[in-house]
Amino acid sequence: MTATNEVVRLGSAKGGWFRQFGWRHLVGLLALAFSLFPILFVISASLNPLGTLSSSTLIPPDTGLENFTKLFGTTSFSRWFLNTLLIGVLSAVLSMFISAAAAFAFSRHRFKGRRIGLVSLLLVQMFPQFLAIVALYLIFAEITDLYPAIGLNTAWGLILLYLGGALGVNTWLMKGFFDTIPKDLDESAKVDGATHSQIFFGIILPLVVPILAVTGLLGFINTVNEFLIASVFLTDDSSKTAAVGLYGLISGERNANFGVFSAGAVILAIPTVVLFQFLQRYIVGGLTSGAVKG
Amino acid sequence: MAEVVLDKINKRYENGFHAVKDLDIAIADGEFLVLVGPSGCGKTTALRMVAGLEDITSGTMTIGGKVVNTLPPKDRDIAMVFQSYALYPHMSVADNIAYGLKIRRMDAAEISRRVERAAQMLELGNLLDRKPKQLSGGQRQRVAMGRAIVREPQVFLMDEPLSNLDAKLRVQMRAEIAQVQQDLNVTTIYVTHDQIEAMTMGDRVAVMKAGVLQQIGDPQHLYDHPDNIFVAGFIGSPPMNMALGRVEAGNGDLAVRLGAATLALPGAVAAARPALAGYAGRDVAVGIRSEDMEDARLARGGDDLPRLSTTVTMTEALGSEIVVHFVLDAPKVVTEDTKALEKDAHSSDVALHDRGTRFRASFGPRSRVRNGDEIEVVVDTERVHFFDPETGAAIRS
Numbered sequence: 001m002t003a004t005n006e007v008v009r010l011g012s013a014k015g016g017w018f019r020q021f022g023w024r025h026l027v028g029l030l031a032l033a034f035s036l037f038p039i040l041f042v043i044s045a046s047l048n049p050l051g052t053l054s055s056s057t058l059i060p061p062d063t064g065l066e067n068f069t070k071l072f073g074t075t076s077f078s079r080w081f082l083n084t085l086l087i088g089v090l091s092a093v094l095s096m097f098i099s100a101a102a103a104f105a106f107s108r109h110r111f112k113g114r115r116i117g118l119v120s121l122l123l124v125q126m127f128p129q130f131l132a133i134v135a136l137y138l139i140f141a142e143i144t145d146l147y148p149a150i151g152l153n154t155a156w157g158l159i160l161l162y163l164g165g166a167l168g169v170n171t172w173l174m175k176g177f178f179d180t181i182p183k184d185l186d187e188s189a190k191v192d193g194a195t196h197s198q199i200f201f202g203i204i205l206p207l208v209v210p211i212l213a214v215t216g217l218l219g220f221i222n223t224v225n226e227f228l229i230a231s232v233f234l235t236d237d238s239s240k241t242a243a244v245g246l247y248g249l250i251s252g253e254r255n256a257n258f259g260v261f262s263a264g265a266v267i268l269a270i271p272t273v274v275l276f277q278f279l280q281r282y283i284v285g286g287l288t289s290g291a292v293k294g
Numbered sequence: 295m296a297e298v299v300l301d302k303i304n305k306r307y308e309n310g311f312h313a314v315k316d317l318d319i320a321i322a323d324g325e326f327l328v329l330v331g332p333s334g335c336g337k338t339t340a341l342r343m344v345a346g347l348e349d350i351t352s353g354t355m356t357i358g359g360k361v362v363n364t365l366p367p368k369d370r371d372i373a374m375v376f377q378s379y380a381l382y383p384h385m386s387v388a389d390n391i392a393y394g395l396k397i398r399r400m401d402a403a404e405i406s407r408r409v410e411r412a413a414q415m416l417e418l419g420n421l422l423d424r425k426p427k428q429l430s431g432g433q434r435q436r437v438a439m440g441r442a443i444v445r446e447p448q449v450f451l452m453d454e455p456l457s458n459l460d461a462k463l464r465v466q467m468r469a470e471i472a473q474v475q476q477d478l479n480v481t482t483i484y485v486t487h488d489q490i491e492a493m494t495m496g497d498r499v500a501v502m503k504a505g506v507l508q509q510i511g512d513p514q515h516l517y518d519h520p521d522n523i524f525v526a527g528f529i530g531s532p533p534m535n536m537a538l539g540r541v542e543a544g545n546g547d548l549a550v551r552l553g554a555a556t557l558a559l560p561g562a563v564a565a566a567r568p569a570l571a572g573y574a575g576r577d578v579a580v581g582i583r584s585e586d587m588e589d590a591r592l593a594r595g596g597d598d599l600p601r602l603s604t605t606v607t608m609t610e611a612l613g614s615e616i617v618v619h620f621v622l623d624a625p626k627v628v629t630e631d632t633k634a635l636e637k638d639a640h641s642s643d644v645a646l647h648d649r650g651t652r653f654r655a656s657f658g659p660r661s662r663v664r665n666g667d668e669i670e671v672v673v674d675t676e677r678v679h680f681f682d683p684e685t686g687a688a689i690r691s
């Protein structure tokens with residue numbers, strides 16, 4: 001045995017650096033290109049003054065902001081954009097809050113119907129919402145007659161609908177998180193004299209900020225991107241969301257308005273990116289460490 | 295300040311498990327009562343019923359003369375220290391301590407006065423701005439204590455507050471908690487599975503087994519006069535030695551045969567236990583504490599002292615004493631109680647079953663006994679305990 005005193009170095013195997021690490025970079029770069037391509041394409045289309053689908057290339061021959069001026073000048077995009085923000089923020093915040101309250105009850109309290117409630121939330125969630133779209137439309141048509149303020153063509157009606165849709169998943173997601181917070185904390189607060197709502201707002205909510213950030217962000221993204229239900233519910237030009245409005249631009253003559261459509265899509269992406277940057281630091285675990293044990 | 299009375303308290307969980315059975319305890323104003331027993335015997339359940347965190351299935355609970363059965367925890371004027379400490383992770387030490395006072399809308403000046411005093415008492419002064427995760431185990435324990443102290447409640451409830459600390463810190467905190475309780479003179483119920491904590495801290499100790507109160511009394515009384523085999527084996531370290539012996543009655547005096555040896559019992563022993571004569575000719579469980587045995591060569595009083603002859607299997611020199619292990623040629627006592635004790639200690643002498651019973655005696659430090667020596671062990675027969683081998687109850691009157 002002559003090889004016994006040969007020094008073995010980490011990473012010195014045959015093939016060297018590439019076998020060890022290089023291929024991961026390659027995979028990473030491929031994935032990056034794959035996901036960046038559509039974004040680059042849309043950005044370049046939005047800057048391309050020719051503004052048609054057929055004239056769009058990855059690197060436009062000429063750049064300018066004509067599509068953006070046209071977007072704000074000739075369409076109600078600013079209105080659609082505000083509608084989208086309003087609906088997105090409100091349904092995200094409200095559904096976050098309602099789900100947190102429901103999750104608190106399911107996680108902390110024992111009551112009749114708890115198990116059934118949890119299971120039915122899950123079951124209902126398994127059916128895609130658009131299966132119910134006809135029924136929902138009929139219900140809201142009726143509501144529009146009785147209470148026009150929360151009926152069709154209003155942001156409120158749509159928010160109401162989105163709230164119901166997100167409740168199931170969010171509640172389950174949050175309940176799982178709530179369950180990891182030691183019950184001793186609640187009981188200690190209870191002995192200290194806290195009420196249920198003081199425990200919920202003062203003890204539990206601060207400890208579940210990460211999951212609140214996640215559900216809030218997902219809620220916002222889903223609402224901003226939601227098209228199907230919004231397109232059925234919002235038909236007035238002034239009540240449309242950006243997704244519905246932008247689709248209207250290209251549904252007739254797909255080719256001609258593509259530049260304007262792309263410009264809208266780029267602007268629509270901004271709030272999501274900003275929100276993500278802002279919430280990123282809350283989406284970290286470890287907030288409950290140090291609660292118990294030594 | 296208040297007295298706490300548990301009157302025939304029962305707890306049956308939803309799954310039907312009967313965790314606490316007919317618990318009767320009256321805790322005097324300012325008293326430090328320790329509830330001790332092996333893990334799973336229902337101590338926490340009992341404490342949580344006092345706190346109001348667990349419904350009482352039946353019985354009456356009074357605090358300060360008021361029935362509290364249906365009162366929520368916040369209206370019972372109690373403070374609880376949890377086994378896990380249950381500190382709020384997102385709050386500083388000061389906020390943790392002040393939480394209960396803020397919730398009760400006490401004015402800020404009074405809050406900071408109380409927090410400061412508690413912090414001083416527990417030496418937390420320079421930690422008030424830290425978060426719980428920046429504290430050591432002992433410091434967290436103190437914060438948990440502080441949170442209870444500032445409330446100035448009628449009753450302190452503590453559930454194994456030291457079980458998460460290492461042995462050395464535990465000894466230190468044991469003394470601190472006892473000191474704090476003494477200074478504040480607040481009625482305290484302290485739950486532990488550690489009989490040393492129970493002995494050293496409690497004004498009185500209540501021993502529980504499987505949801506049933508076995509005996510309650512001051513620590514020395516439990517040690518000297520255990521009511522049954524379980525208490526005898528649970529209280530004291532090392533546990534009481536126990537073997538089956540036979541009571542013999544001859545010309546008026548009683549004697550007990552332990553293996554090959556026969557120990558004559560002084561008249562006073564029999565007189566103090568009138569029932570013992572009734573066991574003549576029958577087996578009894580004989581309990582002897584390690585310190586009630588001595589190396590015959592060291593014992594004063596001559597050759598006529600009652601003694602056992604045996605062979606040393608192991609010695610442990612502790613400086614102040616020598617613990618001598620030997621096997622007595624008498625059968626082991628096997629009852630419900632001894633099984634529960636073995637389970638608690640995770641020990642079993644199965645291998646010894648037919649050879650005899652393992653005994654531990656503590657000899658004076660001048661004993662020269664070594665492994666393998668043939669020795670004579672003098673027994674202080676005035677301090678021998680007798681129990682019914684079936685029921686496990688002490689044989690007295």
Ligand SMILES: Nc1ncnc2c1ncn2[C@@H]1O[C@H](COP(=O)(O)OP(=O)(O)O)[C@@H](O)[C@H]1O
Nearest residue numbers: 307309311313332333334335336337338339340
């Ligand atoms: N919520 C519950 N439901 C059913 N059984 C329980 C519940 N909590 C505790 N128990 C049972 O009651 C017994 C006593 O528990 P506990 O009071 O925690 O014991 P200890 O504190 O003495 O270790 C145990 O056997 C435990 O398994």
Ligand SMILES: [Mg+2]
Nearest residue numbers: 334337338454
């Ligand atoms: Mg316990």
